Amino acid sequence: MKEKIEQYLKEIDELTASTKDELEAFRLKFISRKGVMNDLFNSFKEVPNEQKKEFGAKLNVLKEKAQSKFQELIEVVNTASSKEEAGSIDVTLPSFTNTGSLHPLTKTKNRIIQIFERQGFSVAEGPEIEDDFHNFTALNFPENHPAREMQDTYFITKNPDTLLRTHTSNVQIRLMEHGQPPFRSIMPGRVYRNEAISARAHCFFNQVEGLYVDKEVSFKDLKQTLYHFAKEMFGKDTQVRFRPSFFPFTEPSAEIDISCFICKGDGCKICKHTGWVEIGGSGMVDPNVLEACGIDSKEYSGFAFGMGIERITMLKYQIDDIRLFSENDMRFLSQF
Incomplete structure (x- = not known):
């Protein structure tokens, strides 16, 4: 040993x-x-x-x-x-840095915010988990009214009065509840609806809504605001038209269409050969909504509008499947 x-x-x-x-x-x-x-x-x-x-x-x-x-x-x-x-490192080789880029939805949202901020709009935010009053009742949706079925809702089962917001209009209500006119704000954010997922629809997506409340606000103010937005977003030659529609929280109400910036009105698959594409909805704030927020509808008036950020992005970049925005496929995202 x-x-x-x-x-x-x-x-x-x-x-x-x-x-x-x-x-x-x-x-x-x-x-x-x-x-x-x-x-x-x-x-x-x-x-x-x-x-x-x-x-x-x-x-x-x-x-x-x-x-x-x-x-x-x-x-x-x-x-x-x-x-x-x-x-083993060849210091003579050229350097390469992959810096990445912003998500296309982020780019579109930032551009929308920039356009409206230049018109004097501020940015307001609110909760994504909301109660029935702020999401429906205060927006002139009567209880058990068929209008509520326009938006299939995710309710929190333990509390049927609590839900995932179906639009960012809840932020408008909270803004008017806790302040005094004038209001001039936009509300970007994610919303949720119980819809089947397809190339054209998703159960969650992003909206941006706008609200302007003051004395003597008219439909003309709404039209001029959206005319300016459309031309800044899609090009100076863009035309805008308003089609009569129905929303519980605005009266009168109108869908917003723009002339197709791809075919210049001649007709293509983007505009379904009509020469027009829809980008959102709008209207004058219903007096019942103002009163529900404690605002005298005889003294004040206002307009509101809303549009989907995915919809705008798909039009701008000619994307034909909304699911691409949330699948994290680098082959898609690297294009932006």
């Missing part, structure tokens, strides 16, 4: 390692629980008692020397690996 210890001490002194494989081989032989040290300590119990002190001291020296050598070899191997990696 004494000869083995001397042999191992000499071997450790002479051993070197320049690679990770050689370092691992040293560890397995001298450091691991299944190495020679374990065998020597198992054989120690067979040493006569009068020799245990001498052999025990030699075993401790061997153990400490093995551990010290192992740490030394680790430094040697790591230094060699660093030099090898540094030497």
Whole structure:
């Protein structure tokens, strides 16, 4: 046993390692629980008692020397690996940095906000989990009225009065509830509707709505505001038309169409060969909505409008599947 210890001490002194494989081989032989040290300590119990002190001291020296050598070899191997990696880099190659880009919906939303801010609109935000009053009742949706079925709603089952907002109009109500006219704000944000997911519809999407309430606000103000937006967003030659429609919270109400900026009105698949594409809805705020928020409808009037950010983005970039916006496919997102 004494000869083995001397042999191992000499071997450790002479051993070197320049690679990770050689370092691992040293560890397995001298450091691991299944190495020679374990065998020597198992054989120690067979040493006569009068020799245990001498052999025990030699075993401790061997153990400490093995551990010290192992740490030394680790430094040697790591230094060699660093030099090898540094030497493998060709510093003459041109640099490449993949910086990424904004999501197309973010780009569109930022542009919409910029256009309306230049017209004096501020940006307001509100909760996505809402109560029935702010999402429906205050917006002139009578209880059990068929108008509520226009928007399939996700209700929170533990509290049927709590739901995921179906539009950002709830922010309009909260804004009017806690302030005094005039109001001139837009409300961008995500909304939720219980709809089947397809290329043209999704159960969650983004809207931006606008509200302007003051004395003597007219439909002409609404038209001029949206005329300016359409020309800034889609081009100076864009034409706008209003089609009569129905919304519980506005009266009169109108759908907003713009002339197709792809075919210039000649007809294409984007406009379904009509020369026009719909971008949103609008109208004069119903007096009942103003009164529900504590605003005197005889003194104040206002207009409101809303549009889908996905809809605008799909038109602007000629995207034919709304699902692409939320699938995180880098092949799609890298185009923007």
